[in-house]
Amino acid sequence: MxxxxxxxxxxxxxxxxxxxxxxxxxxxxxxxxxxxxxxxxxxxxxxxxxxxxxxxxxxxxxxxxxxxxxxxxxxxxxxxxxxxxxxxxxxxxxxxxxxxxxxxxxxxxxxxxxxxxxxxxxxxxxxxxxxxxxxxxxxxxxxxxxxxxxxxxxxxxxxxxxxxxxxxxxxxxxxxxxxxxxxxxxxxxxxxxxxxxxxxxxxxxxxxxxxxxxxxxxxxTPDKLVRALPGSATVEVVAEPGPGGVEPLRVALAGLDGVARVETPPGRAQPGTEAFRLSVTCEPSTLLAPVVDLLGRHGAGVRDVSLGESTLEDVFIDLTGRDLR
Amino acid sequence: MSGRAFLAVLRRDVYVTGRELPSFLAQTLVQPFFFLLVFVVVLGRGGFVAEGYGEIMLPGLIALNAMFGALQSVTLPLVFELSWTREIDDRLLAPMPVWAVAVEKIVFAGLRGLLASLLMVPIGLLMIDVHWPADGLLPAFAMVVLGSLLGAAMGLTIGTAVPPRRINILFAVIFTPLLFTGSVQYPWLTLQDLRWFQVLSALNPLTYVSEGLRAALVPDVPHLPLWVCVVVPVLAIVLFTLLGIRGFLRRALD
CATH class of the missing domain: 3.40.50.300 (P-loop containing nucleotide triphosphate hydrolases)
Structure with a gap:
């Protein structure tokens, strides 16, 4: 060395x-x-x-x-x-x-x-x-x-x-x-x-x-820091809520296996739709089918699905908090 | 390694002075020139000032130029360099001890003071009649060297002690009193009937440089003994150098 x-x-x-x-x-x-x-x-x-x-x-x-x-x-x-x-x-x-x-x-x-x-x-x-x-x-x-x-x-x-x-x-x-x-x-x-x-x-x-x-x-290393963050990958879904409204959807999504937490990403939803960002602990693509299936069962219409990785910024905020200095 | 760095930093300062020669000359010569013009030529014309006053004042102005030429070469640049511009950082990161950067400031400012006072000589000789004894020239030169180092050491102390926000008080509260209590315009011994001002003047180290120059160049004018005029500046140089280095270390390091 x-x-x-x-x-x-x-x-x-x-x-x-x-x-x-x-x-x-x-x-x-x-x-x-x-x-x-x-x-x-x-x-x-x-x-x-x-x-x-x-x-x-x-x-x-x-x-x-x-x-x-x-x-x-x-x-x-x-x-x-x-x-x-x-x-x-x-x-x-x-x-x-x-x-x-x-x-x-x-x-x-x-x-x-x-x-x-x-x-x-x-x-x-x-x-x-x-x-x-x-x-x-x-x-x-x-x-x-x-x-x-x-x-x-x-x-x-x-x-x-x-x-x-x-x-x-x-x-x-x-x-x-x-x-x-x-x-x-x-x-x-x-x-x-x-x-x-x-x-x-x-x-x-x-x-x-x-x-x-x-x-x-x-x-x-930057990659390892990102991977070490719990829920380092994300699945983002934009959907038109069914007759039951938004809250049951959120609860159901949070209950899926491999989902660490559900957040509402700012600025993604159009009028009449709702956006969810799922932080996941497994390979995000394996969650696609269960998510779409679950939304369908709740009568919600899927408008957009995207997969994402956490960034160093997520690690940074996770470690240092959101407070202003 | 440190010696080379020291010389390189000194060369930088000399190089910059060379590039800014006109402003250096103006800074050091305009004020004493007007002192001589008004007090000797203008006032002497109508008899407001006694004949021969020029001979008393010129050694004082040479002392003043030595001290203020040096002092101004450190104080103002240092206040800026240590705060807003941080230009000094590159020299602080040179491979030499931090205190050596402070010593370089004194050496360089001393050289500027020496030059400023020597330049005053031909101007004085052109404007007034003088009869300097030849055997007084060497002691006079020694006094000029002491005056320059004194101004440099005081400049380092002042430059590191004055916070940049207070820079405007520098002229009113420090420079002006130093200028008028340094026995530049009057021989110190003639103040016996103005005791409080005599005491005040005795506290200004410039007094001893002015008196020393008069002792060397116009020995007939009443003056302090030359040895006093050497010992006091030497002690003041040591004191202000130590204070200045301490202040510099405090400002340069966190």
């Missing part, structure tokens, strides 16, 4: 004057070359966890290691091996785009010829060659994001931390960022991603840790 690129053991962070721990005993490992997603609602503790790993937040207790080095004892060496793409634009506004890259490499001790060569290559790769002299303030959100990714790659980090990489980007920029993250993975760079975008997390991550209230609630 490859050595861990990131290792977190019983990490606790309590900010001064805070009532509770922002991070409350989190442990996980990220393997070298993996794309690891940290998923959680706002204020769940994911940014604080990444802050500790990137030496910007001093942990209250616990251990955090990046590339095998302790982030407190070896902070300087850790900084040489990681790179951060923050959520907020923090480019050096006194410098042009290319100078942002070149000076970043200089801070990290990359020689002059080499850093100029890398800057040109990365600007090209990020489609920014014509923006080399632009000032950070004149860039669009997507362009600034690409510059920050290019800057992060200038010193060839082993571990790259991306905080909400596509928040506020248009779909084109988002897709571009996603492609870049995939190719980083192919180059063997370990990527730690924090996000609350479910699709993004599912699409990009090899494994996902779901965090809330400072603790790690679940940790697995």
């Amino acid at each position: 490859a050595k861990a690129a990131v290792e977190v053991v019983d990490l606790v962070k309590r900010y001064p004057k805070a009532k509770s721990n922002a991070v409350d005993g989190v442990s996980f490992e990220v393997e070298t070359g993996e794309v690891f997603g940290l998923l959680g609602p706002n204020g769940a503790g994911k940014t604080t966890t990444v802050g500790v790993l990137t030496t910007r937040v001093v942990p209250t207790s616990g251990v955090a290691r990046v590339a095998g080095l302790d982030v407190r004892a070896d902070a300087v060496a850790v900084c040489a091996r990681l790179a951060v793409v923050p959520q907020r634009q923090n480019l050096d506004r006194s410098l042009g785009v290319r100078d942002n890259l070149v000076f970043h490499a200089a801070y990290h001790g990359v020689g002059r010829a080499e850093r100029n060569r890398r800057a040109d290559t990365l600007l090209e790769r990020m489609g920014l060659s014509d923006k080399a002299k632009a000032i950070a303030d004149d860039l669009s959100g997507g362009q600034a994001q690409r510059v920050m990714i290019a800057r992060a790659l200038m010193h060839r980090p082993e571990v790259l931390f991306l905080d909400e990489p596509s928040t506020g980007l248009d779909p084109q920029a988002r897709l571009f960022v996603h492609d870049q993250i995939r190719s980083l993975r192919d180059e063997g760079i370990t990527v730690v991603l924090t996000t609350h975008d479910m699709d993004e997390a599912h699409k990009l991550s090899d494994r996902i840790g779901i965090v809330d209230h400072g603790t790690l609630l679940a940790l697995d």
Whole structure:
């Protein structure tokens, strides 16, 4: 097994004057070359966890290691091996785009010829060659994001931390960022991603840790997380209720073997019809015949039937609840 | 590794100063130029100000430029960098200790203060008659270096202590009193009949830089002994550097 690129053991962070721990005993490992997603609602503790790993937040207790080095004892060496793409634009506004890259490499001790060569290559790769002299303030959100990714790659980090990489980007920029993250993975760079975008997390991550209230609630591959959700597949039925009305139908459907729960999906029913979403614990197609049969016996007319899978969002809501933060 | 990073960050600051040279010159030279123009040329013309006042004021203005040139190079940029823009993050993630980023700020601001005060010399020489003793030039240069480092260290302390929402009080409550109680426009010993103001001036470290420059350049004007003008700034530099680094660590790390 490859050595861990990131290792977190019983990490606790309590900010001064805070009532509770922002991070409350989190442990996980990220393997070298993996794309690891940290998923959680706002204020769940994911940014604080990444802050500790990137030496910007001093942990209250616990251990955090990046590339095998302790982030407190070896902070300087850790900084040489990681790179951060923050959520907020923090480019050096006194410098042009290319100078942002070149000076970043200089801070990290990359020689002059080499850093100029890398800057040109990365600007090209990020489609920014014509923006080399632009000032950070004149860039669009997507362009600034690409510059920050290019800057992060200038010193060839082993571990790259991306905080909400596509928040506020248009779909084109988002897709571009996603492609870049995939190719980083192919180059063997370990990527730690924090996000609350479910699709993004599912699409990009090899494994996902779901965090809330400072603790790690679940940790697995996206597919396994979804499959572990009770009633992970769904059958949706739209029907015209028979003479008995809606309630007997609902009760009868909930009583079928393999049906975990019955919900009313919003916005699916037409006037005069009723929609049901059955979360099922068996193969959903085996329920088609029993469902249609049952509706027929109640004198209801079936208008639409569809099968579906749960998504990561269902897992997320199941674990973290529906409360607003 | 850390040494290389330190020099690279310093080179970044020098490079940016080079790109923004006109605004740097305006920031450092316009105010002292008008001080000389009004107090020496304009008021001296009708005898409102005694003859020879220019000789008293010029060393004070050189001291002022050393200290404020350095102070302004740290304070305002730091307030912005540590809050809204977070531009400093990329340097905090450079492979060097966080305290070294603070020390770099002091070194760079010290260089700016030195340059600002040296640029003041030719302007002063063009506007007023001076007769500086040759053997005073070296001590004067040492005082300018001390004044620049003092301003840089104070700038670091102020820049990390002032929350961004309070930035508007910086000028009224900190800069202006520092400017007018630093014995720039008057020799400190002439304040004996205005005791409370003399005490106030003694609390401003700039006083010792101004007095030290006068001791070196216009020794006939009553001044504090040179050793006092060296010891007090040195102690103040040590104190404000430690306070500034502490404040910087507090703001840079959570």
